[in-house]
Every structure is written in C-alpha cells, then in structure tokens.
Amino acid sequence: MVKQRATIDDVARAAGVSKSLVSFALNGKPGVAPQSRDRILRAAGELGWVPSVRARSLTTARAYALGLVIARDPAVISEDSFFPAFIAGIEAALAPVGQALVLSMVPDERAEHETYRQLVAHDRVDGVILTDLRESDSRVPLLRELGLLAVTLGHPQQHSEFPAVSVDDAPGIRAAVDHLVDLGHRRIAHVAGSSGMLHAARRSMAFSEALTLHGLRPDLVVEADFTAQGGAKATRDLLALEHPPTAIVYANDPMALAGMGVAQRLGLRVPEDLSVTGFDGGEAGRHNFPALTTVVTSVQEWGGASARALLSLIAGLDVADSELDPARLVVRESTASPVQHRASRALSAEKSIA
Amino acid sequence: MVKQRATIDDVARAAGVSKSLVSFALNGKPGVAPQSRDRILRAAGELGWVPSVRARSLTTARAYALGLVIARDPAVISEDSFFPAFIAGIEAALAPVGQALVLSMVPDERAEHETYRQLVAHDRVDGVILTDLRESDSRVPLLRELGLLAVTLGHPQQHSEFPAVSVDDAPGIRAAVDHLVDLGHRRIAHVAGSSGMLHAARRSMAFSEALTLHGLRPDLVVEADFTAQGGAKATRDLLALEHPPTAIVYANDPMALAGMGVAQRLGLRVPEDLSVTGFDGGEAGRHNFPALTTVVTSVQEWGGASARALLSLIAGLDVADSELDPARLVVRESTASPVQHRASRALSAEKSIA
DNA sequence: CTGAAAGCGCTTACAG
DNA sequence: CTGAAAGCGCTTACAG
Known part of the structure; x- marks a missing residue:
C-alpha cells in the first residue's frame, strides 16, 4: 500500500499554525518563534513530511538537479574509466543535499546542442558541468545564450564567465x-x-x-x-x-x-x-x-568539487576558479x-x- | 539575454481561446474543433511555447523521468563496459519523447535503498530499471513497498510483478x-x-x-x-x-x-x-x-528496450516480458x-x- | 512573530 | 466544442 503523502497543510494543521510559518520554519528563515519552530519540526517529523520538489520547483523556478551531457560514441566511452569515477564523485556531492543528476549521452555535437536546449526547455536542471572542453568550444556561447549556469573542467580557450575547476595534467x-x-x-x-x-x-x-x-x-x-x-x-x-x-x-x-x-x-x-x-x-x-x-x-574528487562549485554558483554565490591536486606518475x-x-x-x- | 518563456496564457490569448482549450489541443484530447486546434498549434509554434514540465508534474503527479541506480564500487564500475552502452541505449529511447534519465551511482546496498527512497520522496522518477539482479533481491519488495514502477533486466528469482526484459546468456x-x-x-x-x-x-x-x-x-x-x-x-x-x-x-x-x-x-x-x-x-x-x-x-538495444518497456508500463499499458537476441560468441x-x-x-x- | 492571499503554470472536472 | 474555476503543494510579499 502506498499511503498518501503528507502535505504542508497537514503539517500546518498538526502544528496549529499557518502554511507560511511551516514554510518559513522548514527553510530556516529568521523570525519564527523558537517554540513554533519546534512544534512545526516535530509535526513534520511525525508526519514524515518532505516538501514536494515538484511544488517547490514551480514556485522557486529551480530544478534542484544538475546536468551532465557526455558527447561520445558509446562504443568509445566504455573504454574510458573517467566518467564512471567522475559521476560517482558528483553523486556523492549531490545525495546529501537532495539534488539529482540528469545524465545524457549523445553521439555527436549536433545532438549535444539539441540536448542542452531540451534540458533548458524542460527546466530539467539548474546548471551543467562541461567536460571535454574543445577548441573554441561552441557550448560556452550556447549555454550563455540559453541562460544556463555551468562550471567547466579546466579553462576554456575563449572568454567564459563560468568558474573553472581544474586539474593540472x-x-x-x-x-x-x-x-x-x-x-x-x-x-x-x-x-x-x-x-x-x-x-x-x-x-x-x-x-x-x-x-x-x-x-x-x-x-x-x-x-x-x-x-x-x-x-x-x-x-x-x-x-x-x-x-x-x-x-x-x-x-x-x-x-x-x-x-x-x-x-x-x-x-x-x-x-x-x-x-x-x-x-x-x-x-x-x-x-x-x-x-x-x-x-x-583524483577523478572522483574532481566530480565532487565540480558539483559543489556548480551548486554554489546556482545558490548565487561568487565562486572562484579552483585547482585540485595535479596529476602524478x-x-x-x-x-x-x-x-x-x-x-x-x-x-x-x-x-x-x- | 534570456527572454521570458511563453506560458499557456500567452498562447491562449494569442489564439483567442481559453487555457483549457490550449491544454486539450496540445495534449491531443478529442473534442477540439479542427480550426481551433490549428489556431492554437500555430500560436504555440510562433511563441515557441513548450509546456512547463514543472507545472505538468505538479498537476499530473508525474516526473517524466526514469531512474537508474547503479550499485557498484566506482573503481570497479569503470572496468565494465556494460553501463555506458546501456545508458546510451536508454538515452536514445528517452530523448525523442522528452523524458530524462536520473542516474545514481552508489557504493553499496545500504546506500542503494536510501537512494530509491529519496527518488520516491522527491518524486524524481516515474519508474526505475533494475540491473544486476541478485539472489532474493531486496529491491523488488522495496520498490513494491515504495509504489515505484520498474522493469527488471532478466527475471528475478522471487515473485515479481515487474516486466522482465531479458537476454539469454x-x-x-x-x-x-x-x-x-x-x-x-x-x-x-x-x-x-x-x-x-x-x-x-x-x-x-x-x-x-x-x-x-x-x-x-x-x-x-x-x-x-x-x-x-x-x-x-x-x-x-x-x-x-x-x-x-x-x-x-x-x-x-x-x-x-x-x-x-x-x-x-x-x-x-x-x-x-x-x-x-x-x-x-x-x-x-x-x-x-x-x-x-x-x-x-546487444547492450545498447537492451537499454532502449528496457526504457521503452518502462515507459509503456508507466503509461498504464500491459507490458509482457520480452526477450532480445541471445548472446553470441x-x-x-x-x-x-x-x-x-x-x-x-x-x-x-x-x-x-x- | 504570524496569517491570509496571491501566484507559479499547468490539468481537469463541471457547466453550458 | 468551449470557458470559468478549482486545485496540484509549495513560496513569498503584504499586513498586522
């Protein structure tokens, strides 16, 4: 049996307050009386309430998800141990904060552009991680045009306003x-x-x-x-x-x-x-x-660092370029x-x- | 510059009809006058309107996304060429229908369960693909408990109401x-x-x-x-x-x-x-x-077939077990x-x- | 500190 | 065939 999930209304009723206050309390906004906060948090706990990401997404215009688009021939990508480790690193950074990774694997550059457009059109992600940077990479201006936030693995050749997370080869x-x-x-x-x-x-x-x-x-x-x-x-x-x-x-x-x-x-x-x-x-x-x-x-750490940088960027913080441990023999x-x-x-x- | 995205209201206004009718027309519901339908579709096209997945998700209680949880040590998974090809196959099936793949990579079985719970708690997916089936696999009852739809790669040992997509080894x-x-x-x-x-x-x-x-x-x-x-x-x-x-x-x-x-x-x-x-x-x-x-x-085909089976299941269709081309030397x-x-x-x- | 209300952008009965 | 209204479950000004 799948039981009906509790909503913010159930919690408000149980705690004897308004929905607004429940929302404030849960989002840690200031100006909620300590006792109210306690009552609300307790009620939420008892009801097992988790705010609906769908509803939050609609009101906050955020997807609470990050995107990774890999453009490589699938036969080829499976040779390379980079991505699984990199993705594991991203995952480890996202799970604790309740965010998800939307992954796309496309065969060529044309499909790649289309995928980014779809990701934006469908509001799937709040930002993307750009890997395998190319000469005069067309993705940098594309993302800018689409208004999608991003971090790049290493520094692009051209001008880029996106933070770079780098490892010196x-x-x-x-x-x-x-x-x-x-x-x-x-x-x-x-x-x-x-x-x-x-x-x-x-x-x-x-x-x-x-x-x-x-x-x-x-x-x-x-x-x-x-x-x-x-x-x-x-x-x-x-x-x-x-x-x-x-x-x-x-x-x-x-x-x-x-x-x-x-x-x-x-x-x-x-x-x-x-x-x-x-x-x-x-x-x-x-x-x-x-x-x-x-x-x-440290590929896995690179994934984690990239995800965290992107999350900070999405949160509106200033994020500087960063450099991880260099490659070693x-x-x-x-x-x-x-x-x-x-x-x-x-x-x-x-x-x-x- | 990121221009404001058109909404259903904009389309309704442009076509001179109500929102309801726009919704009906776009979702191919019967009972819309042909000329109205044309007008609406044209207006939508001109405005570049794409229905908001967020809003649809909230009203239809669907995520329009599939989940794949891989439980393997990242160092180990990168040795295996199965998943990249499999994911490419899923992707090829999802892209044309505007659905997304939410990928999780977890190190062990405990984290795996937690991930499925999170996926459900956050309404991230409408169903998942179960790979690497195990003896008396705990995921089958877990998903049943969570009310999450699934397809399995091969037949589980225990009773399962999920369709199986199989390749004979x-x-x-x-x-x-x-x-x-x-x-x-x-x-x-x-x-x-x-x-x-x-x-x-x-x-x-x-x-x-x-x-x-x-x-x-x-x-x-x-x-x-x-x-x-x-x-x-x-x-x-x-x-x-x-x-x-x-x-x-x-x-x-x-x-x-x-x-x-x-x-x-x-x-x-x-x-x-x-x-x-x-x-x-x-x-x-x-x-x-x-x-x-x-x-x-044919790993890639397996991915595609699995995704399509799951999509059908989510759409409420009856989906039978299926069998792909057997393995060959x-x-x-x-x-x-x-x-x-x-x-x-x-x-x-x-x-x-x- | 707290509540009532509007709004996010859709879908879906309900009337007509 | 079509429109007005309610509702999905949140967040966020706005009052008080």
Missing part, C-alpha cells in the same frame, strides 16, 4: 618524461588525443616542453583520438618509422594498452624493447601484463631502460648531429 | 564451450561472477550444462566477483592446481583480460598454453594481444588448440579413470 606528463629520460630513453614519442580537445592539447604541449627541457627534440608526436583503435594505429605508424621510438607517452590508458598490444604483436617486448606510459589510469592497466605505468588524477611495469639495439644506436648517431 | 556460454571442445580442450575451467548475482549464476549454470553435454565434468568452477582483481586471483588459483585447465571461460571481459595477464606473467603463452574467453566484450579485448575471444550481447585470438604438455597428459590419465 602537466606535472604528470613531465614526471613520465623525466622517468623515461632517467631510464636512458632519448627517443620518446607521444600519442596525443584529438587536438580539438583542450586537455589533449595541454598534455601534448606538456610533453613537448618536458622533452625540450631535457635537450631532446619533440619530433615524434602523433595525433590520435583517445580511442584504443586510434592508439593502435598511431603506434603502428610510430613503430614503422626508420628510427622508431624506444618509449611512447600516451594521452590516455586505452590508447596505451592498445599500443602495447600492437608492439607485442610485432614481437617487441614491453618494456625491454618499448616503454609505454598511460594517463588517467584505471584498473585495466594495473592487471595488464606488463602492468601499465601511468599518470593518475604511478610507475608500474611497462617502463624500463631501453636495451641497446638498432633504434637506440640510430638515436645516438642523431644526437651527435643535433 | 546461455547460448553464448554454450558456444564458447563448444568452441573450446572443438579445439580439443578437455580441461576447461570457469571463473564465475559473484554467485549472489543472478546473471553470474546463470552463466555458471550454462557452463556446467555445456560441459556435461560434452561428457566433461564441470569441476573447475571458481567464484570471483566480476572485477579484474578477482579474476586475477581466481586465475592464479586455477593455474596453481596440480592439473591446471587448458582453457578458462570467464564471466566477463575485465576478469578474462586480468586472467590473461596472470597467465602471461607466469610465462604461459595465450592461447598456446592457455585459451581464454570473455563475456560482454568491449573494445579493450579487441585491442589486447592476443585479442580476446568473447561473448557479445565472437572468436578472436585468445583461443586455440591446446599444445600437448604436462597438464593435458595428466588430463588424459584422469579421463581414463572417470
């Missing part, structure tokens, strides 16, 4: 490069994510800077698209070079794992013949053989000193020329 | 076993998922039946928990046996991949020394070396004929005793 990439150089690698390649994505570009730039700092030329950078398939292709291209790299820094784990598969298929040993590092490390890399050396970030088994063979000999020759 | 497992037996394997093990989960039990039972059908004894079944770590441990245990298996059928891909890693770490070649099959195959297995032979199901590289060595010789000896 660079230290992780730098640490990966330092680690490889320490091991004796001189010919280090990078398989980047789609250059249209800001975090891909950032990682790529960090890679080049780190190499330059070591006096090495960042001339082995191949753009892929964050997918296993793209990572595999990029790796095949790199290994087909006359002077193939002895180490590859990948922009994410799925590409690194697929790249490792390609190398092994070609008869190379990892890490003896090829060292490999990933990024955003999940469980898959840990149980691979060899276990993947990777760069990790976790060394496992896929990196080692290069064995002296053709590729590295070729490198020495090149170095003496440089 | 058995043919896939059977095909995997047949394939291995055809290759010459006689000592085939199974690494099962958590026995408390119905689909784990079903896969395990299908495995045993298939083996029995071939006159083999299903005595090498180890229970794990669907995680890479659990799969790795189960594999270590199996390979430490005096007469280790020559092939292992895993209940999902993350366990299979981790198991393969364990075997390779022990110096075994896959598939020469050990054949391996997975389940619910995603991209990761395809790019592994060797590529994982696995059982696939995809042979890749991780399976081959066993090489004749100690383990298989030992097996022959055992067979002659049996």
